[in-house]
Amino acid sequence: MATERKKRVAKNAKKTTRVKIGKGLSLKRGQEEKLSKKPGSSNVGRYKKVEKGDFCGPSGGAAAGTYPVNSKKRCRAALSYAHNAPNPDGIRACVKRKCKDARAEKKSYKGRRKK
Numbered sequence: 847m848a849t850e851r852k853k854r855v856a857k858n859a860k861k862t863t864r865v866k867i868g869k870g871l872s873l874k875r876g877q878e879e880k881l882s883k884k885p886g887s888s889n890v891g892r893y894k895k896v897e898k899g900d901f902c903g904p905s906g907g908a909a910a911g912t913y914p915v916n917s918k919k920r921c922r923a924a925l926s927y928a929h930n931a932p933n934p935d936g937i938r939a940c941v942k943r944k945c946k947d948a949r950a951e952k953k954s955y956k957g958r959r960k961k
Contacts, residue, residue, distance in 0.1 A: 867891040867911040870898035881909040886931035902940035907932030913940075921945035 864872040867890060873881070881890045886908035893901075896914045902924055903912030908931045913924040921941050928937035 865891065866894055868893055868896050868898060868901065871901075871911050881911075884909055886927075887912050900944070902937050902944065903931070905940035906934060906937035908937075913937055915941055915944045918945070 863875055865875055865878055866872050867878060873891075878891045881887050886906065887903065890909050890911045893911065893914045896916050900914055900916040901911055902915050904910050906913065906928065913927070913931070915921045915924050921944075924937060924941050928934040928941075931937050
């Protein structure tokens with residue numbers, strides 16, 4: 847009985863030819879591994895719950911599904927990891943464009959006031 851289940855699971859696995867790497871993003875099976883070897887694309891497919899428009903990877907020459915910017919924390923992370931992309935300035939410009947509200951909340955530190 848267990849062997850029948852394994853056969854059925856294996857049969858269904860062969861049917862799926864695409865792998866989900868994000869909301870609205872999918873790739874052919876095996877393509878994900880090839881893209882992860884590309885510079886700045888080691889985390890392809892690790893953000894399955896992030897929507898398609900919340901990635902900045904393609905702007906910097908990295909694969910789709912990299913450099914997510916759906917929160918303030920991820921915006922900062924994308925900026926700090928931008929140096930790994932083929933075109934870091936593209937990542938920075940994309941983050942600047944998509945994370946305006948995150949930058950607006952940043953408080954400036956003027957130092958200690960003297961009385």
